[in-house]
Amino acid sequence: MDAIGNQDRYFRTAKAREEARQEEHERPAYQHLPYRTDEVRIDIANVTSDGRVVLKVIPRGLNVNPRIAYKRFLERYRDSGSAYLAEYARYQP
Numbered sequence: 001m002d003a004i005g006n007q008d009r010y011f012r013t014a015k016a017r018e019e020a021r022q023e024e025h026e027r028p029a030y031q032h033l034p035y036r037t038d039e040v041r042i043d044i045a046n047v048t049s050d051g052r053v054v055l056k057v058i059p060r061g062l063n064v065n066p067r068i069a070y071k072r073f074l075e076r077y078r079d080s081g082s083a084y085l086a087e088y089a090r091y092q093p
Contacts, residue, residue: 027053029079036060040069048085058089 029035030053035042039060046054057066066088074081 027079027083029074029077029081030083032077035073037069039064040066040073042070042073045087052083052085054085054087056087056089059091062091062093064091 033042033044033055037060041058041060043056043058044053045056048054055070057070059066059069067086070086070088
């Protein structure tokens with residue numbers, strides 16, 4: 001079997017399923033990325049060396065505060081945000 005096919009076998013193991021359940025518990029908002037509303041767009045940008053996911057928070061309007069929109073995103077999915085590092089962008093028409 002080729003290397004790609006062998007990767008598929010990993011995802012069928014009990015260990016892989018348990019890791020996926022644990023990640024879903026630790027990062028409930030992660031399952032909803034990329035995230036888009038009328039106010040903001042949140043995309044995965046990178047991963048830090050300590051394993052946190054870097055999120056790019058981009059406002060979609062001139063009068064949108066990306067920090068508030070990001071906080072609402074985390075609250076919506078009951079996520080503490082500790083597994084992420086948010087980077088805020090400026091609105092660009």
